[in-house]
Amino acid sequence: MDQRSDREPHTRLVRPTVAYSKGMENLRLAIAIAIAKSAGFLSKSLGRGSGETLPGRVLLTLCPNAIELLSASRVIILVSGTNGKTSTTKELVTQVRTVGTVVTSGSGSNLTRGVAGALMQDSVFAVLEVDELHLPSVVAATNPALVLLLNLSRDQLHRMHEVKRVASRWHEMCKSADPSTLFVADVDDPFVNYAITGAASAVRVSFGAASGGRHPDGAVCPSCGRYLDWIEGKYHCECGLSNEYADHTYESGSAGYRNFVLASIAADMVGVHNSISNIALRTDYRGMERATEKVFAGVKARLRLTKNPASWTEALAGVVGDNVILVLNAREVDGIDTSWIWDVSYANLAGKKVVVTGERGADLAYRIHVEGVESTLVDTFDEAIALFGLGSVEVLAAYTAFFGLVNR
Amino acid sequence: MKIIRIHNELLGTYGDRGNADVLAYRAGLAGISTRVIDVSYRDAIPHDGDIYLLGGAEDAAQILSCNALSGGSLHGAVEKGAVVLAICAGFQILGKSFYANNNEVRGLGLLNVTTVPGTQRYVGDIKIHSDLLGIDLTGFENHGGKTLLGAGAQSFGSVVVGHGNGESGVDGAVSGNIFGTYLHGPVLARNPEFADLLLSRAHGSPVKVDDPLADHYAALRLRLVK
Ligand SMILES: [Zn+2]
Numbered sequence: 190m191d192q193r194s195d196r197e198p199h200t201r202l203v204r205p206t207v208a209y210s211k212g213m214e215n216l217r218l219a220i221a222i223a224i225a226k227s228a229g230f231l232s233k234s235l236g237r238g239s240g241e242t243l244p245g246r247v248l249l250t251l252c253p254n255a256i257e258l259l260s261a262s263r264v265i266i267l268v269s270g271t272n273g274k275t276s277t278t279k280e281l282v283t284q285v286r287t288v289g290t291v292v293t294s295g296s297g298s299n300l301t302r303g304v305a306g307a308l309m310q311d312s313v314f315a316v317l318e319v320d321e322l323h324l325p326s327v328v329a330a331t332n333p334a335l336v337l338l339l340n341l342s343r344d345q346l347h348r349m350h351e352v353k354r355v356a357s358r359w360h361e362m363c364k365s366a367d368p369s370t371l372f373v374a375d376v377d378d379p380f381v382n383y384a385i386t387g388a389a390s391a392v393r394v395s396f397g398a399a400s401g402g403r404h405p406d407g408a409v410c411p412s413c414g415r416y417l418d419w420i421e422g423k424y425h426c427e428c429g430l431s432n433e434y435a436d437h438t439y440e441s442g443s444a445g446y447r448n449f450v451l452a453s454i455a456a457d458m459v460g461v462h463n464s465i466s467n468i469a470l471r472t473d474y475r476g477m478e479r480a481t482e483k484v485f486a487g488v489k490a491r492l493r494l495t496k497n498p499a500s501w502t503e504a505l506a507g508v509v510g511d512n513v514i515l516v517l518n519a520r521e522v523d524g525i526d527t528s529w530i531w532d533v534s535y536a537n538l539a540g541k542k543v544v545v546t547g548e549r550g551a552d553l554a555y556r557i558h559v560e561g562v563e564s565t566l567v568d569t570f571d572e573a574i575a576l577f578g579l580g581s582v583e584v585l586a587a588y589t590a591f592f593g594l595v596n597r
Numbered sequence: 598m599k600i601i602r603i604h605n606e607l608l609g610t611y612g613d614r615g616n617a618d619v620l621a622y623r624a625g626l627a628g629i630s631t632r633v634i635d636v637s638y639r640d641a642i643p644h645d646g647d648i649y650l651l652g653g654a655e656d657a658a659q660i661l662s663c664n665a666l667s668g669g670s671l672h673g674a675v676e677k678g679a680v681v682l683a684i685c686a687g688f689q690i691l692g693k694s695f696y697a698n699n700n701e702v703r704g705l706g707l708l709n710v711t712t713v714p715g716t717q718r719y720v721g722d723i724k725i726h727s728d729l730l731g732i733d734l735t736g737f738e739n740h741g742g743k744t745l746l747g748a749g750a751q752s753f754g755s756v757v758v759g760h761g762n763g764e765s766g767v768d769g770a771v772s773g774n775i776f777g778t779y780l781h782g783p784v785l786a787r788n789p790e791f792a793d794l795l796l797s798r799a800h801g802s803p804v805k806v807d808d809p810l811a812d813h814y815a816a817l818r819l820r821l822v823k
Contacts, residue, residue, distance in 0.1 A: 343610070414698070
């Protein structure tokens with residue numbers, strides 16, 4: 190557990206509220222916001238989409254530096270990483286709300302336009318989930334007080350190309366960020382650790398040995414390119430990159446637990462009282478894992494988002510029942526290349542009733558077949574759910590499929 | 598039959614470990630017993646393998662793997678007629694040279710090809726026609742390198758959809774029992790006939806496996822990649 194005693198929050202992180210300087214720029218911003226808000230209202234009332242990203246897009250078109258202007262007067266906190274952005278952001282919002290007003294971006298709108306949209310409302314704090322590749326530009330535009338870096342692993346390779354490429358961009362971002370920006374990072378992830386070696390101020394968090402063992406993509410040191418030897422979740426490279434030293438060391442745990450701890454440390458840094466001492470008291474962090482219960486055609490379904498090898502592995506470990514539906518799509522946000530499904534072991538589904546569906550269901554049905562797990566392959570989710578009578582089922586669904594079901 | 602999966606922790610970016618799993622599974626259906634041996638960067642490469650597999654990698658990992666193999670450990674197995682399947686970065690390693698981290702790196706020289714930086718990153722679904730198999734194959738490609746065939750070198754297939762070796766209209770290279778290609782996905786999961794060809798070569802007699810789900814999946818991808 191954390192060895193440090195409770196102490197005063199980092200008050201230096203709480204920036205004074207400065208009034209907008211008068212002038213044409215702010216008039217322009219005010220008009221742009223008014224237009225963007227009514228565009229969002231109009232879009233919603235016409236039933237066009239969620240109306241969530243449109244206002245941000247309109248705002249940025251009318252006032253390209255809106256994010257800079259709207260960030261200047263508040264404490265900006267950004268959350269990024271391959272997995273757990275949405276749930277960690279939610280947890281951080283809940284904690285930060287105890288000390289001030291907070292605006293946040295809606296889930297799934299973590300690109301620049303989502304950030305712009307969220308900042309249209311006044312607040313003391315803004316806690317924003319940001320896409321990994323968009324993070325450097327959002328950091329440059331918002332000059333954040335704190336950036337929480339969760340993890341980096343293979344995801345949407347057709348867009349990200351390489352994990353190392355994203356880590357290198359983060360490294361440059363940390364180097365060029367304002368020295369007052371504090372980076373809170375999980376250093377058990379060598380990519381994240383490498384990124385913050387460029388930062389002027391960073392809080393290093395480790396979950397000790399055996400935190401899931403070796404990072405699945407961490408065979409090579411992202412800093413120097415040497416082979417990285419792992420011993421029970423610990424790594425130490427000749428160049429100095431290592432997770433043997435951390436500012437906070439916690440027990441290992443599920444991804445939900447780790448993200449809860451990281452959110453609590455970030456909350457502490459921006460002045461939330463007792464957030465670190467509460468870590469040991471809280472047991473409900475499992476609720477942070479993105480699971481939603483819903484009833485479809487009389488069948489109780491527990492939905493979990495699974496979008497890459499790391500989140501599939503985490504979700505599969507949580508399957509306890511005997512009825513399972515797997516849904517795989519391969520649209521842009523899912524990643525249009527499904528080859529990663531071969532890097533996940535589905536062996537613990539053996540003996541269960543498994544139904545596979547989704548636009549790329551055949552890919553998954555064949556993959557688990559080779560591992561000895563037989564399934565029924567059907568065209569639609571409704572056909573899949575109909576195979577479970579009135580019982581209950583655990584549904585592991587890829588990104589677009591998950592949100593499609595949640596919003597149904 | 599020994600299937601050697603080389604440096605999967607380095608050469609496994611695109612689910613490439615699946616190729617060994619598919620070979621073992623299909624061999625099992627054909628009544629051939631197999632053993633998949635994972636050889637990591639720190640291990641010596643066994644010389645008595647029947648099939649050697651190399652997959653895709655990020656630049657630094659590709660350099661490490663190539664350096665570890667440059668001692669010639671693979672050459673001995675190749676001389677004995679072992680089957681080699683090398684995908685993407687693995688394919689580049691088998692050539693005479695390739696580029697990684699903006700530097701030219703000397704390859705193993707088992708295939709008469711050289712890889713240079715491409716004019717773009719080649720990303721997306723790919724379909725090729727293989728004369729050797731007489732059929733179309735599908736996969737997904739994601740690479741920045743453009744591979745040029747040396748004099749007398751033979752491509753693996755002609756490109757129907759996508760890029761393959763770059764702008765030359767062909768994909769991969771074949772020399773004896775060595776196969777190089779940019780198709781991942783993994784390629785043997787999506788193309789069962791190709792898996793059976795490798796098994797046949799390694800077994801020394803024709804292997805034809807009946808697995809309707811594999812055929813259904815392969816046919817579906819062939820129909821959808823266009
Ligand atoms: Zn290093």
